[in-house]
Amino acid sequence: MTPAPPLALLAELTHRCPLKCPYCSNPLELERASAELSTDDWKRVLSEAAELGVLQVHFSGGEPMARRDLVQLVRHAASVDLYSNLITSGVMLTEAALAELVEAGVDHIQLSFQDAEVESAERLGGLRGAQQKKLDAARFIRAAGLPLTTNFVIHRQNVDRLEQMIALAEQLGSARMEVAHTQYYGWGLLNRDALLPTREQLERSTAVVEAARVRLGASMVIDYVVPDYYAARPKACMSGWGRRFMNISPAGKALPCHAAETLPNLTFPSVREQSLRQIWNSSEAFETFRGTSWMPDPCRTCDLREVDWGGCRCQALALTGDARRADPVCERSPDRHAITAALGSARDNAAWAPRQPRTPA
Amino acid sequence: MITAQSQPALSRGVKLRFDQAREAWVLLAPERMFALDQPSTEILKLVDGERTVEAISDDLAARFNAPRDVILADVVTFLEDLRQKGAVRS
Numbered sequence: 377m378t379p380a381p382p383l384a385l386l387a388e389l390t391h392r393c394p395l396k397c398p399y400c401s402n403p404l405e406l407e408r409a410s411a412e413l414s415t416d417d418w419k420r421v422l423s424e425a426a427e428l429g430v431l432q433v434h435f436s437g438g439e440p441m442a443r444r445d446l447v448q449l450v451r452h453a454a455s456v457d458l459y460s461n462l463i464t465s466g467v468m469l470t471e472a473a474l475a476e477l478v479e480a481g482v483d484h485i486q487l488s489f490q491d492a493e494v495e496s497a498e499r500l501g502g503l504r505g506a507q508q509k510k511l512d513a514a515r516f517i518r519a520a521g522l523p524l525t526t527n528f529v530i531h532r533q534n535v536d537r538l539e540q541m542i543a544l545a546e547q548l549g550s551a552r553m554e555v556a557h558t559q560y561y562g563w564g565l566l567n568r569d570a571l572l573p574t575r576e577q578l579e580r581s582t583a584v585v586e587a588a589r590v591r592l593g594a595s596m597v598i599d600y601v602v603p604d605y606y607a608a609r610p611k612a613c614m615s616g617w618g619r620r621f622m623n624i625s626p627a628g629k630a631l632p633c634h635a636a637e638t639l640p641n642l643t644f645p646s647v648r649e650q651s652l653r654q655i656w657n658s659s660e661a662f663e664t665f666r667g668t669s670w671m672p673d674p675c676r677t678c679d680l681r682e683v684d685w686g687g688c689r690c691q692a693l694a695l696t697g698d699a700r701r702a703d704p705v706c707e708r709s710p711d712r713h714a715i716t717a718a719l720g721s722a723r724d725n726a727a728w729a730p731r732q733p734r735t736p737a
Numbered sequence: 738m739i740t741a742q743s744q745p746a747l748s749r750g751v752k753l754r755f756d757q758a759r760e761a762w763v764l765l766a767p768e769r770m771f772a773l774d775q776p777s778t779e780i781l782k783l784v785d786g787e788r789t790v791e792a793i794s795d796d797l798a799a800r801f802n803a804p805r806d807v808i809l810a811d812v813v814t815f816l817e818d819l820r821q822k823g824a825v826r827s
Contacts, residue, residue, distance in 0.1 A: 381758050381759075383770065428758070429756070429757075429758030429759065431754075431756060431763060431765060431770055432765060432768070432770065434768065457754070459752065459754075459765040459770075461767060461768050483750050483752070483765075483767070484750045484767035484768070486767070486768065521749065522749070522750065523748065523749040523750030523751075523767050525767055525768065551748065551749065551750075551767070551823055552767060552823055593821070594820050594821050594822075594823055597822065597823040
């Protein structure tokens with residue numbers, strides 16, 4: 377049976393980025409510039425995506441603005457009727473660069489902040505002067521009449537300033553704000569001891585968001601992502617494997633999620649060799665965890681199996697060593713102790729490593 | 738709040754589009770989308786920042802031969818829900 381087509385394409389154009397955020401969701405083995413897809417490859421991928429039924433493309437990275445052909449790719453996306461979101465740190469977003477993107481037809485920009493407080497933000501991002509560039513970028517986006525989403529990834533080191541972050545997002549004129557607790561993949565997993573909030577921090581952040589929502593109503597919509605380690609049930613990761621999303625890595629691997637390359641014994645097809653339609657409809661990688669037939673107990677007979685789709689395969693692998701097991705976040709998982717141990721090991725003085733290429737260039 | 742006198746418009750960055758693959762209309766918004774059934778589609782096709790909710794309801798009531806007060810209540814509820822999600826402004 378042919379699966380329903382994907383709704384969105386996550387185009388990870390590059391892993392290059394001027395920032396070094398310790399919670400980055402990119403893999404530890406960052407792709408080099410020389411391995412990246414060409415402009416023509418990406419244009420073909422965008423055309424194939426639209427043809428397949430994709431409605432939105434998220435240009436992401438790394439820092440997508442590090443690709444010199446970003447404007448061409450945005451223009452191509454618009455020409456095939458894809459709604460384009462640019463997910464950027466803003467540190468390369470000059471007024472001139474923005475004007476080109478607007479002319480090319482970008483629909484929406486999500487601008488990330490590391491903190492509301494300059495010193496902390498620049499310590500986390502590892503780039504001096506970054507905060508002012510982001511503030512300028514927000515102003516340019518608003519002046520160009522584009523909808524602005526501000527994104528704040530929160531964790532143990534900055535969550536206590538959530539009120540200031542919300543105030544900053546309001547002041548910048550965001551129509552929408554994302555408050556996302558760190559998810560523990562890639563660099564976030566590596567630095568988990570330093571990033572996992574305490575239960576008190578989590579509860580307080582949830583209360584702050586709820587109060588802000590009541591106060592702000594529709595004037596700024598807040599999307600809130602909780603850290604699933606404190607939840608009783610796992611998240612429906614990517615809305616289910618191979619159900620809604622397709623992620624293309626900088627080197628052209630087609631992935632069901634951005635962390636999937638960590639999964640062993642799965643070969644991910646390359647968009648250099650196969651069409652998106654072939655990959656989506658019939659590749660082993662997309663079929664493996666699609667639906668419910670792959671599930672072991674306790675998921676196999678669980679009444680929530682089509683709600684959370686077994687949670688996250690990459691998290692099961694990272695914490696249990698077996699990608700087929702139930703997500704250990706679930707209270708019905710026999711591996712819940714792995715989560716308990718992680719919560720116990722997080723601490724205020726834990727060291728963390730900035731994101732950076734690990735292999736010499 | 739959306740009322741009978743509001744002149745609703747799609748928010749910035751929100752687009753109404755026909756989705757060829759699924760043969761249905763869809764509302765595309767920043768990093769989100771809303772699948773639309775036929776009545777929702779007919780409402781949104783009339784949302785242009787000029788027409789009032791009342792005028793939209795009159796048009797739909799006439800074309801679909803339906804009671805106007807029922808239609809008006811449905812239009813207000815539907816658009817107010819989208820307003821709260823940031824996709825429509827009053």
